[in-house]
Amino acid sequence: MKKSSVIYIVSAVSIIVGGVYFAVVFGLKPKPIPKISWSHFVSPEDYGANIYKRLRLEVQSQNLLFLGVIPERQSHYLAWKGFLNSLEPEHKFAHIIVASELPFKNLIPFSEEVAISREPAPVVDTIKDIIASRKKVAIIVPSVYMSYLVKENLYALLVRSIYDIQQGVKFDVDWMTFSLAGFPQNRDDEKKLDIPCDTDVKDQDGSGALGCMIVLKARTLYRKNHVEGKIPAVLDQIGTKEYLGLIN
Numbered sequence: 001m002k003k004s005s006v007i008y009i010v011s012a013v014s015i016i017v018g019g020v021y022f023a024v025v026f027g028l029k030p031k032p033i034p035k036i037s038w039s040h041f042v043s044p045e046d047y048g049a050n051i052y053k054r055l056r057l058e059v060q061s062q063n064l065l066f067l068g069v070i071p072e073r074q075s076h077y078l079a080w081k082g083f084l085n086s087l088e089p090e091h092k093f094a095h096i097i098v099a100s101e102l103p104f105k106n107l108i109p110f111s112e113e114v115a116i117s118r119e120p121a122p123v124v125d126t127i128k129d130i131i132a133s134r135k136k137v138a139i140i141v142p143s144v145y146m147s148y149l150v151k152e153n154l155y156a157l158l159v160r161s162i163y164d165i166q167q168g169v170k171f172d173v174d175w176m177t178f179s180l181a182g183f184p185q186n187r188d189d190e191k192k193l194d195i196p197c198d199t200d201v202k203d204q205d206g207s208g209a210l211g212c213m214i215v216l217k218a219r220t221l222y223r224k225n226h227v228e229g230k231i232p233a234v235l236d237q238i239g240t241k242e243y244l245g246l247i248n
Contacts, residue, residue: 045082068143068179151206
């Protein structure tokens with residue numbers, strides 16, 4: 001066999017193996033689509049306002065929004081504050097719910113808090129009522145609660161409650177999810193991720209795939225220029241109605 005043929009076969013096998021690995025880790029999910037490329041903002045609120053500006057029509061068409069935060073990062077709450085404040089009066093959400101376990105929930109004006117981590121089942125019933133009533137409601141939760149990339153979370157519980165393998169859809173599903181996360185700025189920072197990239201048996205909370213997606217995106221940003229005094233951030237569409245924003 002010619003040397004060039006051997007190299008071709010080895011390369012082809014490597015590509016196939018790599019593809020299988022990522023299919024197993026991430027599942028057959030849509031390829032991320034940039035919605036806000038590497039940009040700098042004067043404040044987290046400015047970033048949130050720009051998310052709404054970029055996706056105004058999509059947001060206006062939704063009755064139910066999940067807004068995810070890393071609980072310890074105040075900037076994430078402020079980003080959603082800026083987002084919600086940017087909505088025109090006729091498109092404001094009538095009801096804003098926050099997870100009671102969020103430490104900085106008071107940074108966002110809310111009308112109700114719920115104990116999602118302790119009692120997820122009643123929360124699912126509440127969400128189903130919201131879907132059925134077509135109310136405009138925003139729910140602020142930890143990012144790992146509503147990402148499809150996390151195993152056995154609130155999203156999985158809600159989907160199982162709404163879909164049935166035998167009967168198909170049981171509810172008219174209509175929601176959009178935004179998840180915010182911090183991101184590493186170099187390889188050393190990857191060891192200190194809020195959501196670790198860990199997909200082996202140690203991934204006890206099932207969030208490893210989300211952490212790995214954050215790392216993969218962050219690695220494309222390591223050589224980007226930073227503007228002193230401003231906040232860098234990005235936003236990708238990672239599912240039909242799911243978005244992942246990176247801001248520290």
